[in-house]
Amino acid sequence: MMDPLSPQTGIFTMGSKAHALHARLTAFMDAHVYPNEAALYAQVAAGETRWKPLPLMEELKDRARREGLWNLFLPDSEHGAGLSNLDYAPLCEIMGRSHWAPEIFNCGAPDTGNMEVLVRYGTAEQQARWLMPLLAGEIRSAFAMTEPEVASSDATNIATRIERDGDAYVINGRKWWTSGANDTRCKIMIVMGKTDPDNPDRHHQQSMVLVPTDTPGVTIKRHLPVFGYDDAPHGHAEVLFDNVRVPVGNILLGEGRGFEIAQGRLGPGRIHHCMRLIGASERALELTCRRLLSRVAFGKPVATQGVWHERIAEARIAIDQARLLTLKAAHMMDTVGNKVAKAEIAMIKVVAPNVACKVIDMAIQAHGGGGVSDDFPLAWAYANARTLRLADGPDEVHRAQVGKMELGKYRPR
Template sequence: MEFAYSDKVTTLQEKLKDFMDRHIYPNEARHDHEIATGDRWQPTALMEDLKKKARLEGLWNLFLTHSPRGAGLTNLEYAPLCEIMGRAPMASEVFNCSAPDTGNMETLELYGNEEQKEQWLKPLLAGEIRSCFAMTEPAVASSDATNIESTILRDGNHYVINGRKWWTTGAPHPRCKIAIFMGKTDPANPSRHRQQSMVLVPMDTPGVKVVRPLSVFGYDDAPHGHAEVVFDNVRVPRSNILLGEGRGFEIAQGRLGPGRIHHCMRAIGAAERALEDMCKRVKSRVAFGKPLAEQTVTLERIAEARIMIEQARLLVLKAAYMMDTVGNKVARAEIAMIKVAVPKMLSSVVDMAIQAHGGAGVSDDFGLAKAYASARSMRIFDGPDEVHRNQIGRQELAKYN
């Protein structure tokens, strides 16, 4: 594995950093203010303006790997760019590289037919619409996706969809026009992993109801948000199925691999910024007669944060490299490892940064409280720590059969 980035990646890194310096960091407070003082569930004028600027500068759809529709980057090449975007919560949307749209676009690219791509992938890539992914359910332990109770049942040339989903990220957004819905087309199939399918559900279909936005530690993440959504006798054409009946788990595995690289590299960017904030803070504050930066406990925390960030980055880059070279299936242990290691690292680094800021750290003035909420949430979404640890443990034991 090469540790030096290619000239192409280095050039994109510099362009991204320059854009962040000129347009993102100076506008973070304005973005928050526009959301707080306007209709929270409408796109801000600032965000729309920044998207136009990003597109004009060629910083658009960088995520879509191995596809002529994207920037033609591998997972390993995109990873350091994703880290830069992760330094500001608003940034990835500016470049049309935010979840769940990225995962949904990759799903359509890999598993959609030409008609589905024309109708939904094309406007998503253009940033004209948004999307959501409806998988998790409140009534069952969704860490085991075979528990899903929602149904997608045939009725002539249509499917009839019934179910209640939640943590459907993006559903409250006014431009969310399409959901990828996971449910059971064959509940009686003896293979628990062949019962599920994924189907495209336009959000304006009769029977689709966004019940409420959900908050994460008090943050509603408007205007994007996370929602509880009811699907009550929703009818869609059978042509809306992705890949075929019984292929839901296969699609999920293809979708989640790159998504975990994206989440983890963004988390590393957030950790880097938290460490920077901590270092600036301790150099400017004096306690017990000397700067906090000279306190031994502070130095130890800074060192520990740097070590953890470096370890996490190397592990994620290794996972990305393996996905590119040997495929997601062979890299499944590494993909599981990063999903456990990186959120834990981010939680620890942000926690230390909060401590260094004192009371200011738990306010919204420095963004650390929200970063901490996001870090803690990462240990649950895309599969909780326990599921990934069990997978890693089983694979390790299998070496000794």
Template sequence: MEFRYSARTEALRTRVADFMAAHIYPNEQSLFHTAHTQPDRWQPLQLLDEIKQKARAEGLWNLFLPDSEHGAGLTNVEYAPLAEIMGRSPFGPEAFNCSAPDTGNMEVLTRYAGPEAKARYLAPLLAGDIRSAFAMTEPGVASSDATNIETEIRRDGDDYVINGHKWWISGAPDPRCRVLIVMGKSDPANPDRHRQQSMILVPFPHPGVTLKRPLPVFGDVDAPHGHAELIFENVRVPAANILLGEGRGFEIAQGRLGPGRIHHCMRSIGVAERALERMIRRLDSRIAFGKPVADQSVWRERIAESRIMIDQARLLTLKAAHMMDTVGNKAARAEIAMIKVVAPNIACKIVDWTIQAFGGGGVADTWLSTAYAHQRTLRLADGPDEVHRDQIARLEQRRHHNTDPARTGGFAEVMIADGISAPGAPL
């Protein structure tokens, strides 16, 4: 197995890291301050827009997109270390036009949208002129099982009519949001539960879509990006807005969420790495009970454990990325599920220890509180930990059910199969 990054990746890592050092980190506190104090919190951050133009001018733009016509043409393995660097700041991904949910939506539009929709939505998304949202989760059902969704997508002549209730629609409160990709049921009677759903494009704002409220995360609405609760009432859109065709929504969702999950995990590792760096600097600078806090055994234990967890998470993420590149998302579904559990959990733990290292200052630190809120939310977004663990377990059980015990050292099973074991005999 090759653990070195390619020369191209190393060059891009240097360029992205240099850009972050020159434009993101020095402006981070100013961006936080503006986001929390400007009179209209939902207005885009002008300073961040200026930084984005610099990134685009330097060719550090749409790096996530494997399509070389519009993006950098990187594989998942090549993009992974770049996303890790971007993830070190909440402003990093947007600066390079590599932030969720736009990345997943652009991939969906690239693969499945028609020429008109690509011109209307994909082109301005690629240019960073508009934002988008992905409307899947619903408050009335357990949306961790996407077959539960109840939003109705009904054909009516040359149109589709949409009725439903969605929430945790990230990016919808942003005034730049111009399109929603909505998942709903177009054929609820289909005996195949995975062919009942479709995805459709809804221009936004739309007179039939009501933004009921922005949803807070630990009391903060995460402006100017935010997460919305939306009501769809007789929303009429052209039939051409359906993506890929009726009954293909679940298929699109699986394709979209695979790369989306791995991007989240890459960024989570960047958060964890930066938190560890800050923890160590803090511990080295503080004296308690006559010696540096860093010399106390509990903190050495936490530093060591943090390094172990970060490197384990990174290697597992790179393995998943490699499998996605070589054998496809479906074959890598266990690895994708594993990193989705591991990365936000280790980031949460390390950020929490860093907060502890800073004491009272930790809970007042904007980067730490933002990082913790985002990572804790990721344990629910794109599927909760429990659902991913269940999938991992089922895949593992299936693998062992199809394994010949004679080839794997299953001693008890071999004895039973060979008739060696007598009733009541110890195995």
């Protein structure tokens, strides 16, 4: 696979450390990840053990840690690999080629976003108790924001209450699509709710608190499948909070700062999703080309039939466009900050999932019946890509944001 960021092929370049990691990560994927994908799926299918850690996954994680391919995200933090967002982009893209890879390198959502929250906003005590075990891969975490009773695309709608009662906060509400909450290793959730619902500034009504999953009143109601996939052992859960009490010290940053934290968390999270989606798109295109070259229909190789030339060309163009926009957003995050780069982050969050959906759909068509089976990684990849047109903000919200910012350039001052 060609390095998209080499000086010969792109305007963005990685540092020497990132280039070395790129080569090592690619080699690890070839040697240990792709050959074990089927075995990992088989372990998940093993009945009652599906919500428990997979033995093979733990072996691969140990190997990745020993080889120094661990916690490659977290720019500007001593806990990470010392990479910029631009450096991390091609590495994250490689991980996105496999369903299993992000966790193997401790670079999977929602843990990455939660670790970034703890690095940026957590107290020393919160970091010691929760960040360090997450960085070590000893536990997993969840982020509880979306709710079934409200349109959560507008985060100010969130109805979960977080009320002060002496030296504790009492939490009442219902969340869903809380990714990772089904996992037996999930020990901590970051929960967003309202501490001041009457505040005239709707963006200062919300707060975030740390809630250990074993706190009385926390109930995992059910796991939620995505297009039939339950994503075990990780999963996505509906969670009930019934008079859940946590110490006041579990608040993050302070009351009324929840929306601010959410924006700080979702910016990197969104671009990481986009990086991984480009990797999934690349793999889908690669599988398509190999499939077309190996199949004969109506007396000639399928690859020689003109319709596929056009489809492959469109896919190649779309992937490269999406990658360049992602790299631009990453570069801006590094140089001028996430807030200034919010338009680019919003744009790529629209572009990358839509490109991935189109390219993976083409790959499914090329594989015929095999494309919708579990013999190839395409069906799951499509389900994931389609879901990411909703997760971290639906397309419509990001388009609206970009449109408003564009119009703002021309409004009279």
